[in-house]
Amino acid sequence: MTNTCTRRNTLLTLALIATTACRGKHNRATVQNEEPTDASPRIASSLKMGDAAAPTQLLRGFYGLEGGAWRWTAGIFSVLLRPPVASAQRGATLTFAFSIPEILIQKLNTVTLTATVGATKVKSETYSKPGSYTFSADIPPDQLAKESITVDFALDKSLSAGSVDQRELGVVATSAALESK
Secondary structure, X not given: OHHHHHHHHHHHHHHHHHHOOOOOOOOOOOOOOOOOEOOEOOOXXXXXXXXXXXXXXXXXXXXXXXXXXXXXXXXXXXXXXXXXXXXXXXXXXXXXXXXXXXXXXXXXXXXEEEEEEOOEXXXXXXXXXXXXXXXXXXXXXXXXXXXXXXXXXXXXXXEOOOOOOOOOEOOEEEEEEEEEO
16 A cells, blocks of 8 residues: 555656646747758859859849850849858959850940949949950948848840840850959
């Protein structure tokens, strides 16, 4: 009988503890993995048009990959880039590597490329010859304090759909990058 009483007292004690335990409201802490997963690839500071992850950062105005390394753009196109480490304090340099085909210059004479980040126009440059170019512009620190930035590019002229191709054609893009100063 002592064993039964001891067991009964132990169960009553545990039940009493369970019913008198803290009943306050508690916030649940959620632990999030800061490392990228396959489901959510990390945004890159630099990308080549042929990179497998590039399409997720090409927001608009880019056509399909050609030759395994380049893409035509439309007259207006945007890319998403991650600001490099410490660029929110020092600023960064935007580079955009591209080519202007001869047919574009023959039909349009010149083309002006303008880059904008947020509401800030960062640079415009005019091209009058076919060839390969690297557009480079300084991005001020105040534009780089986010996890990612959208760089909007605009050409003052492009080849309209149907004139040479069924697509509107701008320039031939090969890479885009933000580099810390």
